[in-house]
Amino acid sequence: MTAAEIAALVAVADTEGRYWWRDGNGDCYASADYDEQSADTYLMYASPAWCAQWGGDWEAAAAALAEIAAQT
Amino acid sequence: MTEPTWEQLFEAVQGRVPGSTKQQPTKEDFDELGRKTKFAQRRYAADVAMTSGFVDTGDNDPLDWLTDLFTGIDNSITANTDAIANLETIAAATNVTAAWVSDLEDMATIPRALVKTYALTGNSSAPKFRDVLDYDSVSSSGTSEYRLHRGVCPTIRPEKVDLVSEGHIYYTPIIVDRSGTVDKMRWIVGADTSLFSINYYEMALCVYNPDTGNVEKVWGSGDIKDGAADTTTLAEVYVSMGIGQTVTPGQVLFVAHQQTAPSLLQVTRRFAAVDQLNKARTVPLLDAACYVAPSHTQGIPSSISFASLTRENRFLPYAAVSVVAA
Numbered sequence: 001m002t003a004a005e006i007a008a009l010v011a012v013a014d015t016e017g018r019y020w021w022r023d024g025n026g027d028c029y030a031s032a033d034y035d036e037q038s039a040d041t042y043l044m045y046a047s048p049a050w051c052a053q054w055g056g057d058w059e060a061a062a063a064a065l066a067e068i069a070a071q072t
Numbered sequence: 073m074t075e076p077t078w079e080q081l082f083e084a085v086q087g088r089v090p091g092s093t094k095q096q097p098t099k100e101d102f103d104e105l106g107r108k109t110k111f112a113q114r115r116y117a118a119d120v121a122m123t124s125g126f127v128d129t130g131d132n133d134p135l136d137w138l139t140d141l142f143t144g145i146d147n148s149i150t151a152n153t154d155a156i157a158n159l160e161t162i163a164a165a166t167n168v169t170a171a172w173v174s175d176l177e178d179m180a181t182i183p184r185a186l187v188k189t190y191a192l193t194g195n196s197s198a199p200k201f202r203d204v205l206d207y208d209s210v211s212s213s214g215t216s217e218y219r220l221h222r223g224v225c226p227t228i229r230p231e232k233v234d235l236v237s238e239g240h241i242y243y244t245p246i247i248v249d250r251s252g253t254v255d256k257m258r259w260i261v262g263a264d265t266s267l268f269s270i271n272y273y274e275m276a277l278c279v280y281n282p283d284t285g286n287v288e289k290v291w292g293s294g295d296i297k298d299g300a301a302d303t304t305t306l307a308e309v310y311v312s313m314g315i316g317q318t319v320t321p322g323q324v325l326f327v328a329h330q331q332t333a334p335s336l337l338q339v340t341r342r343f344a345a346v347d348q349l350n351k352a353r354t355v356p357l358l359d360a361a362c363y364v365a366p367s368h369t370q371g372i373p374s375s376i377s378f379a380s381l382t383r384e385n386r387f388l389p390y391a392a393v394s395v396v397a398a
């Protein structure tokens with residue numbers, strides 16, 4: 001995920017949900033519930049504490065996710 | 073009249089130097105000795121009486137006053153020193169756990185004082201954790217100069233399954249050694265360096281049922297991924313179970329834990345655990361340090377066969393259950 005994608009989803013977390021997905025077109029979106037049967041790629045659950053720990057530094061958040069992705 | 077000269081004075085006192093003649097003290101009879109002794113006693117009694125608040129009115133005796141005073145105190149103390157309790161009939165005010173094991177009323181899977189380890193890193197600041205399964209995994213970096221750190225939190229990273237909502241369930245036994253009502257469940261969280269995204273985090277209290285051979289669920293926290301475990305501050309946290317159920321010595325409880333994190337971008341949160349000998353125990357029931365239901369579907373089940381659980385002897389998670397005296 002890019003910093004811009006994270007920032008966009010954080011901005012709508014309270015209204016659209018905290019489960020983040022990437023659809024077949026490569027676009028990210030949020031949902032209020034986790035759907036085990038979804039065909040889209042599940043990205044993560046962005047809890048309030050997870051968002052708060054970055055202090056608005058979404059570049060750092062993106063770097064941390066990239067590091068996790070590189071290890072798996 | 074002229075004053076005498078020194079010579080005249082010396083001649084006048086010659087032979088009368090004090091001590092030059094023996095003087096016998098007057099012999100005292102028994103009555104006189106008794107009178108002096110009684111006088112000394114009364115003078116001492118008067119001194120003591122005065123310091124204790126006695127007022128000399130002229131017609132009262134300090135010795136009698138003191139006697140009355142001490143007699144009164146003696147009567148008061150006697151009235152309050154009766155033995156009224158019988159140890160066999162007094163209920164316990166609290167259960168007892170040594171402070172190095174856990175909190176006052178806790179039964180712990182392993183003494184809290186043992187939940188620590190060492191780490192050798194190339195960094196001057198102590199790491200937050202060390203993985204008991206992967207000793208090279210510590211929350212530190214740097215290679216300039218290796219330092220030995222003490223008091224590092226030993227942890228495991230609970231296993232998860234990618235792309236599906238499944239994860240290992242860890243069952244850690246506690247043999248009940250007291251009677252009372254279970255209250256709080258305690259464990260250690262916050263060893264992670266950052267707060268990872270997970271989908272599910274559950275703690276549960278289970279009990280081994282010897283009639284069925286199953287580990288049956290007594291209480292479940294439900295999903296608390298945004299609750300007590302949602303922190304990177306290393307701390308012992310607890311949840312109140314609120315079930316009001318009593319335990320009996322000899323029962324075998326299990327503290328169960330599961331996390332799920334299906335995305336490749338998600339990482340489970342560390343759980344404090346100490347390493348073990350990795351040797352199976354040759355005993356009929358608790359033959360391992362802890363037990364695992366591998367890659368189990370999300371949610372700790374109501375019942376699971378104890379025999380079906382995987383025996384895990386490499387580590388022992390730390391958890392505690394408080395028991396309030398009945």
